[in-house]
Amino acid sequence: MWGKVMKIKEFLIKRYGPLSHKNPVKLSDFNILWGRNEEGKTLTIDALVKFLLGKKYKNKRKKPIFEKIDRVEEFPEGYAVIETNNKEYKLGDRHDLLSLRKDLSDREFRNIFVIRNSDLSLYSESSFYSSMIDKLTGMRTRDIENLKALVKSISGLTPRGDFKNDDSSNKLKDRLQKARKLIEDIKSLKKKVKEKKWNKLEYEKVKLEEEIDEIKKKLDDLQAALKKEKYTKGKALLEELEDVIYKLKSLDNIDDKTLKEWNEIEKEMYALFEKYQEKDAQRARLKEQREKVEAKIKEIREKLKIADSKRFQIEKLIDDIKSYEVLKETYNPRIEKGKIYMPVMIFSFILTIISFFALLLLRNYVILGTTIVFLALAIVFSVLAMGVRDMKAQIERGKRLIMNKAKRLNLEGKEIDEVHAELEKFEIEYNSHREDLNVHEREATRISDELRKLREEELPEISTALQNANNKLEELKKKCQVESKKDLEEKVNKKKELEKRLEKIQGELTGILGSIPQEKNPEEILTEWSAKLREYEEYRDFSLDLTYDEKKEDKLRKELKSKEEALEALRKELELFRDELKEVQRRAMEILLEEVTSCSFEHLDAVSRKLDEFIKTQEKLRENALLSEEILSEIEMEEKEQFTFLFGKDSQVSLLFKEVTEGMYEEVKYDKDENKIYVRNKDGEWLDTDKLSGGTFDQLYFVIRVALGENLLRDEKGFFILDDPFVKSDPERLNKQINMLRKIIDSGWQILYFSCKGEVKELLKKDIKEGKVQYIEVALKQ
Numbered sequence: 001m002w003g004k005v006m007k008i009k010e011f012l013i014k015r016y017g018p019l020s021h022k023n024p025v026k027l028s029d030f031n032i033l034w035g036r037n038e039e040g041k042t043l044t045i046d047a048l049v050k051f052l053l054g055k056k057y058k059n060k061r062k063k064p065i066f067e068k069i070d071r072v073e074e075f076p077e078g079y080a081v082i083e084t085n086n087k088e089y090k091l092g093d094r095h096d097l098l099s100l101r102k103d104l105s106d107r108e109f110r111n112i113f114v115i116r117n118s119d120l121s122l123y124s125e126s127s128f129y130s131s132m133i134d135k136l137t138g139m140r141t142r143d144i145e146n147l148k149a150l151v152k153s154i155s156g157l158t159p160r161g162d163f164k165n166d167d168s169s170n171k172l173k174d175r176l177q178k179a180r181k182l183i184e185d186i187k188s189l190k191k192k193v194k195e196k197k198w199n200k201l202e203y204e205k206v207k208l209e210e211e212i213d214e215i216k217k218k219l220d221d222l223q224a225a226l227k228k229e230k231y232t233k234g235k236a237l238l239e240e241l242e243d244v245i246y247k248l249k250s251l252d253n254i255d256d257k258t259l260k261e262w263n264e265i266e267k268e269m270y271a272l273f274e275k276y277q278e279k280d281a282q283r284a285r286l287k288e289q290r291e292k293v294e295a296k297i298k299e300i301r302e303k304l305k306i307a308d309s310k311r312f313q314i315e316k317l318i319d320d321i322k323s324y325e326v327l328k329e330t331y332n333p334r335i336e337k338g339k340i341y342m343p344v345m346i347f348s349f350i351l352t353i354i355s356f357f358a359l360l361l362l363r364n365y366v367i368l369g370t371t372i373v374f375l376a377l378a379i380v381f382s383v384l385a386m387g388v389r390d391m392k393a394q395i396e397r398g399k400r401l402i403m404n405k406a407k408r409l410n411l412e413g414k415e416i417d418e419v420h421a422e423l424e425k426f427e428i429e430y431n432s433h434r435e436d437l438n439v440h441e442r443e444a445t446r447i448s449d450e451l452r453k454l455r456e457e458e459l460p461e462i463s464t465a466l467q468n469a470n471n472k473l474e475e476l477k478k479k480c481q482v483e484s485k486k487d488l489e490e491k492v493n494k495k496k497e498l499e500k501r502l503e504k505i506q507g508e509l510t511g512i513l514g515s516i517p518q519e520k521n522p523e524e525i526l527t528e529w530s531a532k533l534r535e536y537e538e539y540r541d542f543s544l545d546l547t548y549d550e551k552k553e554d555k556l557r558k559e560l561k562s563k564e565e566a567l568e569a570l571r572k573e574l575e576l577f578r579d580e581l582k583e584v585q586r587r588a589m590e591i592l593l594e595e596v597t598s599c600s601f602e603h604l605d606a607v608s609r610k611l612d613e614f615i616k617t618q619e620k621l622r623e624n625a626l627l628s629e630e631i632l633s634e635i636e637m638e639e640k641e642q643f644t645f646l647f648g649k650d651s652q653v654s655l656l657f658k659e660v661t662e663g664m665y666e667e668v669k670y671d672k673d674e675n676k677i678y679v680r681n682k683d684g685e686w687l688d689t690d691k692l693s694g695g696t697f698d699q700l701y702f703v704i705r706v707a708l709g710e711n712l713l714r715d716e717k718g719f720f721i722l723d724d725p726f727v728k729s730d731p732e733r734l735n736k737q738i739n740m741l742r743k744i745i746d747s748g749w750q751i752l753y754f755s756c757k758g759e760v761k762e763l764l765k766k767d768i769k770e771g772k773v774q775y776i777e778v779a780l781k782q
Contacts, residue, residue, distance in 0.1 A: 005748060006716055006719065008750065010026050010080075011078065012078040018040065020781055021078075029749075030742070030753070032768070033755075036756055040780045050075060054091070054099065115722045115725045163176060176618055182611055208567045211563055222553050229548055234512045237508055237512070241505045251498070265469055275462055283451060287451065290448065341385040349374075506529075592614055652707045652710070657679070660699050664681060679700065709749075726738075727757065
């Protein structure tokens with residue numbers, strides 16, 4: 001159908017992410033698609049792969065075999081044309097390579113025809129080889145492997161033939177070990193049952209239960225007798241309680257608080273009465289004080305009246321004294337100075353007389369002149385002395401006048417100073433009387449104010465308070481229905497006696513019927529006790545001839561306790577046995593994964609047999625599975641022996657690899673047991689592919705791809721899409737690998753070589769110029 005050649009004729013990417021090309025890209029046998037980083041080289045490869053695989057590919061696999069192919073979500077807009085024997089197929093929206101070639105899988109397409117991200121290794125290499133063996137030889141090695149795995153899975157075995165211990169087998173290995181252990185534990189348990197005689201414990205338990213029931217019956221009868229007694233006594237006490245509550249109800253308003261209130265009112269009234277009397281006495285005292293003060297004021301006013309009339313004359317006398325003082329002050333300096341006038345006058349007269357007698361004797365003018373001078377001096381000083389005498393006389397007259405007036409005014413004193421002192425004394429006494437009058441008048445005012453306050457405020461206020469206290473007392477009498485404090489005290493004492501009786505009755509009822517909440521009123525308490533008594537009413541007619549005996553009850557209870565403890569110990573023994581049986585049951589169910597009955601001693605043998613059957617069954621299954629695996633392994637080895645035409649000495653892969661490595665490596669072989677590739681160098685040494693250099697590794701896997709491709713396409717030639725496959729090669733090795741590509745192209749293959757390396761373009765520069773290699777520059781916009 002396909003002829004001998006399958007090549008990509010052209011492709012066009014109209015839009016794919018940032019890629020946007022207007023013209024289709026025409027391809028030849030050897031094509032170098034060169035572009036700088038981030039210019040759309042990788043996106044071009046992704047778009048081309050999507051054209052070849054088609055839109056359905058994305059939905060076929062949860063995990064795509066091409067990594068990072070969905071960096072752009074949408075399907076590329078455009079197409080790719082496949083040519084074979086002059087027949088073209090346009091791939092893109094409606095057609096794809098895998099639908100046209102049913103014998104080609106996506107994994108084979110990825111591992112053979114496309115090399116992305118410089119990675120020449122094979123995707124899922126080991127399983128890929130097995131798949132290729134089956135496809136190229138028509139064998140069913142993978143089916144055989146799957147069958148071997150299925151046999152082991154069904155038998156619960158690991159690949160090595162041991163029992164599995166994972167979740168899929170429900171921990172089969174552990175369950176088998178536990179089964180063997182449980183069989184041994186069951187044997188030990190059976191021995192223990194016989195030693196402890198657990199099989200007879202049930203009979204002893206039943207016997208003890210019957211004895212306990214009999215004791216409980218006797219205790220119930222004693223309790224019934226006790227409850228009848230409680231009912232009888234409780235009923236009598238309840239009737240008495242009802243009477244006490246009725247009487248207490250009539251004394252609801254009577255209590256110590258009421259009596260205290262009465263006492264407080266009386267105390268208040270007494271205090272108010274005493275206060276009133278005190279205030280009234282104070283008023284009488286104030287009236288008496290006011291009368292005394294008013295009498296004193298009258299007396300002072302009489303004295304002031306007399307003093308006022310005398311004071312007018314005294315004021316005139318004071319004026320005279322002042323005039324006298326002025327006169328004295330004026331004359332006294334002159335009088336003091338004139339004291340010399342008299343002696344000088346006398347001396348002058350004596351000198352005059354002497355001069356006169358001398359003149360008479362001597363008759364001299366000088367003496368005459370002297371006599372005249374002395375006479376003149378005597379006359380002058382005589383006049384002056386007489387003036388001084390007149391001044392003294394005026395002063396004396398003034399003094400006599402003052403002293404006479406003072407005498408008329410009853411002012412004692414012989415001298416002006418004494419009179420003056422008497423005047424000052426009078427003024428002091430007068431002012432004292434005036435001040436005394438003011439003090440007594442203020443005192444009178446104060447007393448009047450206090451009397452008014454007592455009369456208008458304090459006494460009425462106390463009277464009102466007394467009336468209010470009296471009203472409160474009358475209300476209290478009416479409330480308590482008493483006439484006196486003695487009546488109230490009697491009622492309070494009576495209530496206390498009733499309350500004591502109530503408390504005593506309730507205490508007795510509590511001892512008989514049990515306690516009740518006390519935070520309730522008497523009617524509720526009565527209702528509660530009545531309800532309590534009704535609980536015993538059924539025992540009212542208890543007719544059994546039995547009297548409650550506390551000692552007998554204690555004896556029965558001790559006996560009951562002893563037997564219950566024995567029963568409890570017995571039950572614990574039985575419970576221990578049952579727990580062990582339950583544990584056996586639980587472990588057996590965990591091992592067998594099915595319901596297991598193990599609730600008695602008799603079932604233990606059946607459980608043990610089931611466990612033994614389980615172990616034998618699994619051992620038999622393992623034996624059969626291992627035998628089946630051995631047979632299938634022999635068949636598989638025979639099948640794999642046929643897969644030598646692709647690898648081995650003189651195989652296509654060995655010859656190609658020897659050629660491209662220039663004889664450095666002579667043979668490539670495939671290890672069917674390990675599913676691995678080995679190569680032999682010219683020295684005869686076999687090497688794992690991991691030991692090869694990066695460039696040689698790339699050459700080997702490229703050769704394998706070519707060989708697998710030709711065999712897969714049944715000797716047809718196809719194409720390779722390469723994304724910088726030899727990026728790890730040095731310049732010399734890169735040249736050899738380019739030469740390898742030339743040989744592959746010469747054999748009929750098509751190469752689409754994507755690169756961003758300048759050295760690749762440089763190596764192919766001559767071929768590009770000669771037209772042997774088509775150079776296409778990749779860019780986001782074309």
